[in-house]
Amino acid sequence: MDDFKKDLKLQIIEALNLQGMNPDDIDNTAPLFGEGLGLDSIDSLELMVLLERNYGIKIEDAREGRKVLESIDAMAAYIQANRKK
Amino acid sequence: MPGKRVFITGMGIISAIGTGVGETLVSLRNNVSGIGSIDIVDTLLKTKLIAGEIKVPNDNLVELTGVKKNAYYTRTSLLGIAALQEAMQMCKLDPSRQKTGFINATTVGGMSDMEKFYFDLVDPTTKSNENGLADCLDCADCTEKIADHFNIKDWIATISTACSSSANAILYGARLIKSGQLDVAVCGGTDALTRFTLNGFNSLKNIDPSPCMPFDENRNGLNLGEAAAYVILESEEQLQRSGNKPLAELSGYRNFNEAFHPTAPSPNGEGALTAMQETIQMAGLQPADISYINVHGTATLNNDLSEGIALKRLFGENVPLFSSTKPFTGHTLAAAGAVEAVFALLSLQEQIIYANLNFKSPIPELGLYPVTSLQTDKTVNHVLSNSFGFGGNNASLLFSKYV
Amino acid sequence: MAETTPAFYLVNMFNPVYITSARAICAQDTFSNNNLPEETKAFEQNILNYHEPDYKKYFTIMQLRRMTRIIKIGLVTAIEALKDAKLEQPQAIITGTAKGSMTDTEKFLHDIVDFNEGTLNPTAFIQSTYNALNGLIALHHNANGYNSTYVHRGFSLENALMDAIMLFEENRIENALIGCFEEMTAEHYELKKKMGYWKNESMKNIDLLNSPTTGTIAGEGTFFFTLNKSAENAIAKLNGLRMLYNVDEALIKTTFKSFLAEHNLTLDEVDTVFLSYNGNSQTRHFEDAISQQLSPSTNQLAFKHLCGEFDTAAGFALWAGAKILQHQTIHPSLILKKGTSSSLKNVVIYNQYNGKEHAFYLLEKI
Structure with missing residues (x-):
């Protein structure tokens, strides 16, 4: 699971173009939005694109997306449970 | 601001609810929405989405406008010429004798046509550039094609501030008149529906696949549309020369950027509030004087909530009659401000207030009820029109009955 | 015309x-x-x-x-x-x-x-x-x-x-x-x-x-x-701006003269003029129309050889013109034809794009 999370973080860093950031800079439990990493609504749309392209997970509702994308832990758990590829 | 008054003497429109003011009015009076299937734009999204598409193919627009065939006219230009033709016929104008400017607005210019040929045109192995299509992608192409068609030369500008573009064009034109740079300002906007914008708003996940429901609790995003609309502004001295009879006065306007977020409005409606408040102040009026507000009301989660909060902050318990006309036309982006300016003028002229179609239940946080059926027994003296856009660019316009 | x-x-x-x-x-x-x-x-x-x-x-x-x-x-x-x-x-x-x-x-x-x-x-x-x-x-x-x-x-x-x-x-x-x-x-x-x-x-x-x-x-x-709005800490002032759409060189010529006259300038008093020459033989008659009527005292400058052509290249001339007035010196790379004027009090910019959009600017020293 730890390797999976690290890999997920690398994908996030690439998808959001967080140049110079390392997986270790992102806390597994901290919120990705607002106070934590500081992502915003546009990032959440980009992360939904990542979920679809990399894992075949389609989220249509932006509000639902926000729950799935709460933290690395939440994201990883959701992907493991719902991935289609 | 004291100084010259600015009057509107002509208007023209083409949108999904009609070609020309006459057809438009029939649709508005009868609650006929123009939103439906996508038949003309070549997009895979047509199976999923609906839009306010004008069911007039380009060939028919060429016929309608009588443009010269030796140059490439994009759909954006053709819609613009079709709409402006009507406005120019409504009043007497002679651009060769009056300082006349054309202040146009568009968000994607000639994308409607370019997106079909783009990959061919940028391929170094192909040769074709039929009729100069390669130069049509930018925003200025349609402005120049339209200006040249009507021989307007004295001032040319194109504004692109997303969804507030043509509201900004109208207020820029008014200011050019007030400062004495122009006698006549032809202002408005044109945007054709494109695969580019459909996919763009789809990627933002704010398109409702069903007819949009502005100010409703269950609103779920916007419908896109296409349109062109123009108004003709003249100064008071110019009116004496032209003899044109004003349709209304442009009594106030304000542009205010709220610097909150690249795409989202501030939750407390700061930008919307300031734009509306200062517009009303400029006209020397009180909030209670406003008869009707044509709200921006895109039916996105954020816009309507933020705009509604601004309405409550400004008007308190006495929010005037208001409605969003986006369910009629769809959100026509750069044209929206001018389309809704024409609606405001028709509201003053006909003394009617339009229904906010598809509304069922109010947004709980607001408890605001828009007008849900055509009102014909209200006195309409001052109509406020809102246009808010990406990048926090908010603009309000105020149209007053000519007395 | x-x-x-x-x-x-x-x-x-x-x-x-x-x-x-x-x-x-x-x-x-x-x-x-x-x-x-x-x-x-x-x-x-x-x-x-x-x-x-x-x-x-x-x-x-x-x-x-x-x-x-x-x-x-x-x-x-x-x-x-x-x-x-x-x-x-x-x-x-x-x-x-x-x-x-x-x-x-x-x-x-x-x-x-x-x-x-x-x-x-x-x-x-x-x-x-x-x-x-x-x-x-x-x-x-x-x-x-x-x-x-x-x-x-x-x-x-x-x-x-x-x-x-x-x-x-x-x-x-x-x-x-x-x-x-x-x-x-x-x-x-x-x-x-x-x-x-x-x-x-x-x-x-x-x-x-x-x-x-x-x-x-x-x-x-x-x-x-x-x-x-005020002159405090200014490096230059913008006194005039004029746009002309889709006109011929005759109108460019007369507008240039009336533009100067409106600002009480004679041709001899113009220290510096930026001309938008971009190497295109088909449009150079516009710049020529201005250049030919300039006085020998005027420094004639070009800029598109340094920055290339693009829609808003006039920005380069506005920037460089402000720098000239601020520092009271003309960078040699800009000089097309050196004038005899010893002062650098004003800069006129003429820019045309595609032969269709023409603009005049007048900058003055603080």
């Missing part, structure tokens, strides 16, 4: 506005010292690309994440212009760009096809909107207030300036940030190549002005200026 200016061409004059800072990023290193470098760069190819600054010191990783090239360049230029003027929050931000972030427009066009109109990243779409940079500058400086973006080829910067000038006259603002920006991409170069816009032969930029052939060379540039 008759050599008389129709009566209605007489335009209302405006009170001078003061330029308090001017910043440039273009193909030359105009950024490091906010001036032309001692040695200007020579180019052998027909695209004069940006000399890009280091962005890292301006932005955090989080800020940089969505910025494409022109957005970064535009924001850095704006930041430095505001810093020079010691202005934290401009009361108006008005930009001019003909093409906006073409990189983003092109990326989204490709994404639509590459991903079959499926789930797409919205970032390129958002940044392809022409007022995206304007909004980001406002966000970066937390600047509320007036905000607009003009997207009309060779009238983009000019309308942005006129908008600000009117805001000053309306007593709406005391200061403003005005700028223009443009980038060149491989695909856009190809598009314009199809229109016969570029020179077919490869061209050294320093030989551009004497070229006997048609077409020009491509460039890029971003220019930002702070304007103020």
Whole structure:
């Protein structure tokens, strides 16, 4: 699971173009939005694109997306449970 | 601001609810929405989405406008010429004798046509550039094609501030008149529906696949549309020369950027509030004087909530009659401000207030009820029109009955 | 056409506005010292690309994440212009760009096809909107207030300036940030190549002005200026601005004369004139029409050999003109024909784009 999370973080860093950031800079439990990493609504749309392209997970509702994308832990758990590829 | 008054003497429109003011009015009076299937734009999204598409193919627009065939006219230009033709016929104008400017607005210019040929045109192995299509992608192409068609030369500008573009064009034109740079300002906007914008708003996940429901609790995003609309502004001295009879006065306007977020409005409606408040102040009026507000009301989660909060902050318990006309036309982006300016003028002229179609239940946080059926027994003296856009660019316009 | 200016061409004059800072990023290193470098760069190819600054010191990783090239360049230029003027929050931000972030427009066009109109990243779409940079500058400086973006080829910067000038006259603002920006991409170069816009032969930029052939060379540039209502700390003042659309050289000639007359200047009193020669034999008659009537005292300058041609290249002349008046010296690389005038009190700029949009500017020393 730890390797999976690290890999997920690398994908996030690439998808959001967080140049110079390392997986270790992102806390597994901290919120990705607002106070934590500081992502915003546009990032959440980009992360939904990542979920679809990399894992075949389609989220249509932006509000639902926000729950799935709460933290690395939440994201990883959701992907493991719902991935289609 | 004291100084010259600015009057509107002509208007023209083409949108999904009609070609020309006459057809438009029939649709508005009868609650006929123009939103439906996508038949003309070549997009895979047509199976999923609906839009306010004008069911007039380009060939028919060429016929309608009588443009010269030796140059490439994009759909954006053709819609613009079709709409402006009507406005120019409504009043007497002679651009060769009056300082006349054309202040146009568009968000994607000639994308409607370019997106079909783009990959061919940028391929170094192909040769074709039929009729100069390669130069049509930018925003200025349609402005120049339209200006040249009507021989307007004295001032040319194109504004692109997303969804507030043509509201900004109208207020820029008014200011050019007030400062004495122009006698006549032809202002408005044109945007054709494109695969580019459909996919763009789809990627933002704010398109409702069903007819949009502005100010409703269950609103779920916007419908896109296409349109062109123009108004003709003249100064008071110019009116004496032209003899044109004003349709209304442009009594106030304000542009205010709220610097909150690249795409989202501030939750407390700061930008919307300031734009509306200062517009009303400029006209020397009180909030209670406003008869009707044509709200921006895109039916996105954020816009309507933020705009509604601004309405409550400004008007308190006495929010005037208001409605969003986006369910009629769809959100026509750069044209929206001018389309809704024409609606405001028709509201003053006909003394009617339009229904906010598809509304069922109010947004709980607001408890605001828009007008849900055509009102014909209200006195309409001052109509406020809102246009808010990406990048926090908010603009309000105020149209007053000519007395 | 008759050599008389129709009566209605007489335009209302405006009170001078003061330029308090001017910043440039273009193909030359105009950024490091906010001036032309001692040695200007020579180019052998027909695209004069940006000399890009280091962005890292301006932005955090989080800020940089969505910025494409022109957005970064535009924001850095704006930041430095505001810093020079010691202005934290401009009361108006008005930009001019003909093409906006073409990189983003092109990326989204490709994404639509590459991903079959499926789930797409919205970032390129958002940044392809022409007022995206304007909004980001406002966000970066937390600047509320007036905000607009003009997207009309060779009238983009000019309308942005006129908008600000009117805001000053309306007593709406005391200061403003005005700028223009443009980038060149491989695909856009190809598009314009199809229109016969570029020179077919490869061209050294320093030989551009004497070229006997048609077409020009491509460039890029971003220019930002702070304007103020009062003269305090100003580097130059803008006294006049005039646009002419789709006219012939006879009208250019007469308008130039009336433009000077309106500002009480005779031909002999004009110290410096920027001419927009871009090497295109088909449009040089416009610049020639001005050049031929200039007095021997006037310094005739050119600039498109240094920055290339693009819709808002007039920004380069406005920046360089302000620098001339500020430092009271003309960089040798600009000189087309040296004049006998010993003073540098005024600079006139004549720019035409595509032979269709023509503009005159008058700058004066403080």
